Amino acid sequence: MNNLGQSENKYIDFVSDEHLLKCISNLHNSYLSAKREFTKKKFYKNKVDIFKLTFDSRFNQLSEEELIKLELSRQIDKSVNNAIGTFHEEVLGGIEGFNSGRFLGYDLKANDDSLFAEIKNKHNTMNSSSAESAFQKLARFANDNKNSKCYLVQILAKKSFCKKWEAIINGKEYSHSRVYIISGDQFYTLVTGKKKALFYLYKSLPNAINDFLKSVSEEKLNENNILSEISKSAKDNNRTILDEITFENFLYYKGFDRLK
Template identity: 30%
Template sequence: MWTLSFISEEDFTKHVKKTIEKYGEKLESFDLKRFNKNIIDPIKLIFDKTVYQASWEEIVSNEIFRQRDKSNNNDIGYFHQRIFNYIDKCHVPDNGKEGGWDVIFENPDGIALPDGSVVHTIYVEMKNKHNTMNSASAGKTFIKMQNQLLTDDDCACFLVEAIAQRSQNIKWETTVDKKKVGHKLIRRVSLDQFYALVTGQEDAFYQLCMVLPSIIQKAVDELEGSIVPHDTVIDDLKVLAEKQNLDDENLAVAMAVYMLGFGSYKGFNF
């Protein structure tokens, strides 16, 4: 039985599938050539394996995960932003359109802010994590919000952070041209508080998180033929290890790893 009142199971599943499909080439299987595309650091791998008391399978799997993970944040940003296309009174402008805002929330009945102000539109700049903006980027974003308030006196501007330091909906204060600035209608808001505001349900984000694992699993099961990678790196390494003519299996795999980074180095190129 579906428990979320602010998004249908069909829409949520559709959105999760679209997010998974955004992973694109990162879902392609890893062979040894792809694994070593940017030349791995064999010394680090061997330190990690030994210090963490891991198997070669675990270390190789972790390295593949690390390489895939480097560019996944943009895909999760897609999930956090585009879900608001399915939530009442919200829409996500096309890239570069409608001022370049990530989400726009409009309520003709009014939107009450914590300080008692009431507006009818909220323009959102969304960030994955609270520490992803440097001072120049923060200043530029604040000025963009100031300009929006100058052209629309019935709105507020939110910096919404998926991973905020704490649950909050506060006046955003930052530095522009070495001066501390702030405005009651320019606010720094954690994702849970934004969900609460747009859905009218205090624990909406919590409820979404509770059903997310099962919906992701459902989507993966339905997409399995097209997305599940079958990595062959450890098998490829073991084939190379067998060619090392070493009795110690661990050292033989280590030598195969060494060859990835040091294959042309003196002593290794035998």
Template identity: 30%
Template sequence: MINNNFFYSHGVKVDFFNRENLKKAIENSVIKMYEAQVVGFDLYRNTLDCFSASIDALLQGISMDDWLKQEKERQIQKTKQNAIGSLHENIMGSIDGVTSLPVGNLVDIVCEDKKIIAEVKNKHNTTKGNHKVQIYRDLAQKLAEINDDFTGYYVEVLPKGAKSYDNAFTPSDNQTNKKLPKREDIRVIDGKSFYAKLTGNDGALNELYESLPSIVAEIIKEQYNVNLDADSIVRENMFSENFVKAYGEK
């Protein structure tokens, strides 16, 4: 169901998402990312690999101190990526009529109104072949349990080749070296197309992308009383270019 109310934040209009629900959906991830940046990271907490450290520093021609600074930044970024790993499932769950299920369920998303279930992955190349086989089987099992003309989707939020697609999902089984049976009710789809299905509007993902900086800035202001300039990010040419690089022309 589309929420027809209009919401504003720092001049950004949100038409196809309930703004307050969206804000609540991303709040935890945003806080974890911010705290990883502010608090930092203890490189020795999980035992530093002293062997790779010395070899890598030597190969790069840098000091061990510089290597540690470099590694710390890398680990902070990794922590941030982990914190944001379920961002899109949470955002989708904020859409009216859509439920984001807890970890441990066969699927991530259920939309009763549109008869959709989905397993959501952030990027097309983060799932290995054998894991895709398991996703297919999980979707098939859930569809059998529902038994009500639903369609199961494997969602690649960031698609391959900046293309839109909605195709039958037939991953190869590495044990049999054969593709799993083609079923029209088990599909692979890009993120932009899937958001369009959930909201009923082709521009939903564009709107989400453009509105997130202002909502993130509002969360940080409320939680830490720190002012972030969301407008400066949105005004950068690279802000729009990055979206086009990921999804093609708007």
């Protein structure tokens, strides 16, 4: 039992331990998939900014290995952002009385159709077209289900709030009496009935992730390690890691062939 007031489960008390670990496993698979698809060829595709890496390594006091790990993580991060939103959808779908439905037009709904939600991980992930589409979708759910309330959820919002979603999008005025926009903390409270539900999830994750990783093989954790590939190539060619990246990206530049 943890020290956050949950009495039955090891991690949080609004979804089962098994469900939370399954959500973590799904997210881990998304990370592995992103790493698997992110090859050295893709890393080099848009050309690595070797000057920025040089400044970063000196000004931020990073080793070459740390520097490249951060750069790889930054680029892979673009692929996993959506997966974080899916993680929240899946966690919330494990709450009694709710289910997630990524391929059914909604991210989360109450089993009695009293609530529908579109879930976004961050407040700035939608452009005007996607915002317009999201509002129209939620308005349709509200119109088709007269006793429902529909929410655009921003898991990571600029403040804690819940309000009617009223906006001018693409020059059109949008408003509906039962369409709301809500921050992640208040939405977790709404569907769990617990004021600090999102905080409890946050505090439970380190232990839950550690427990999950114990079941993952070392081979799988290190799958498609681009850094190892670059490091081996650098060692074979008697170059530093940064020089290896520079050579492989800019061999055709005058003078850079001296890195041979």
